[in-house]
Amino acid sequence: xxxxxxxxxxxxxxxxxxxxxxxxxxxxxxxxxxxxxxxxxxxxxxxxxxxxxxxxxxxxxxxxxxxxxxxxxxxxxxxxxxxxxxxxxxxxxxxxxxxxxxxxxxxxxxxxxxxxxxxxxxxxxxxxxxxxxxxxxxxxxxxxxxxxxxxxxxxxxxxxxxxxxxxxxxxxxxxxxxxxxxxxxxxxxxxxx
Numbered sequence: 001x002x003x004x005x006x007x008x009x010x011x012x013x014x015x016x017x018x019x020x021x022x023x024x025x026x027x028x029x030x031x032x033x034x035x036x037x038x039x040x041x042x043x044x045x046x047x048x049x050x051x052x053x054x055x056x057x058x059x060x061x062x063x064x065x066x067x068x069x070x071x072x073x074x075x076x077x078x079x080x081x082x083x084x085x086x087x088x089x090x091x092x093x094x095x096x097x098x099x100x101x102x103x104x105x106x107x108x109x110x111x112x113x114x115x116x117x118x119x120x121x122x123x124x125x126x127x128x129x130x131x132x133x134x135x136x137x138x139x140x141x142x143x144x145x146x147x148x149x150x151x152x153x154x155x156x157x158x159x160x161x162x163x164x165x166x167x168x169x170x171x172x173x174x175x176x177x178x179x180x181x182x183x184x185x186x187x188x189x190x191x192x193x
Contacts, residue, residue: 033166034059037136040124042093042105047123049136054164055088056190058178059140061128062091063101063156064111071157072116074178078187079120085191086164089120092136094128097155101125128153140168159183163190 031037034057035050049057058078063069072091079089093108095101103111105124112118126134129152133141140160143150149160149171157174161183170186177183 031135031139034136034139034162035166037139039092039126039134039136042109042122042124044105044124047121049090049166052088052090053166055086056082056164056187057162057166058087058089058187059160059162060089060091060178061094061096061137061153061156061158062122063094063097064103064108066097066100066156068155068157068174071174071178072112072118076116076118076120078178078183082187082191083120087187087191091118091120091122092128093122093125094153094156095125096127096129096153100156128158161186161190163193 035048035053038046038048041047058075060071060075062072075089075091079087091112093101093105101108103125108125109122112122126137128134128137137153139145141150141152146168149168155174159170159172159176159178160168161170161172163169169190170183172180172183172186
C-alpha cells in the first residue's frame with residue numbers, strides 16, 4: 001500500500017506543472033510555424049494546423065462573456081467574405097481573463113452558433129496564458145518566434161494573422177476590431193500574395 005504524505009502533494013503538483021511547462025516550451029521551441037501544432041476541435045477531433053497550409057489564417061482567442069464578444073459577428077462576416085479566397089479564421093476559446101469563458105466546449109459551440117451563426121473553425125477551450133499555456137500560445141507569444149509579434153496575451157480577442165506559408169504577418173490587440181481598416185488591409189495583402 002502506498003501512502004502519501006499530505007506535504008508531498010503540492011510538491012508533486014509543482015513537479016507536474018514544471019514538467020508540462022518544459023514540454024510545452026520544448027515543443028514550441030522546435031516548431032517553425034503554426035503548421036507544427038495540433039489542437040482539438042470544439043467537437044473533440046484532432047486538427048493539425050498544417051491542414052491550413054496555403055490559406056491565410058486569422059487565429060483569435062475568444063470568450064463568450066467578454067465586452068469584446070460581439071466581435072464574433074465581425075469575425076463571421078470576414079470569414080464569409082474571404083473564405084473563398086483562402087481565409088480561414090480559427091477561434092480558440094480561453095478562460096484566462098476574469099473567467100469570461102466558463103462553459104464547456106458544447107456550451108461554447110451552442111452559444112457561438114445560436115447567437116452569432118459562427119461557421120468558422122472553433123477549437124476546444126485551452127489556456128493562452130500562465131503555467132498551463134497551450135504549446136501553440138507558448139510559440140505565438142515567445143520572443144524567438146517573431147519578436148515583432150511576441151508578448152503575453154493581454155485579453156480575449158487578440159488576433160494573429162499568418163500568410164499562406166504560416167508566417168506571422170500581423171498581431172492585433174483586442175480593441176482592434178476584425179472589421180477595422182488595418183485588419184482588412186492586412187488580410188487583403190496576405191490573400192494577394
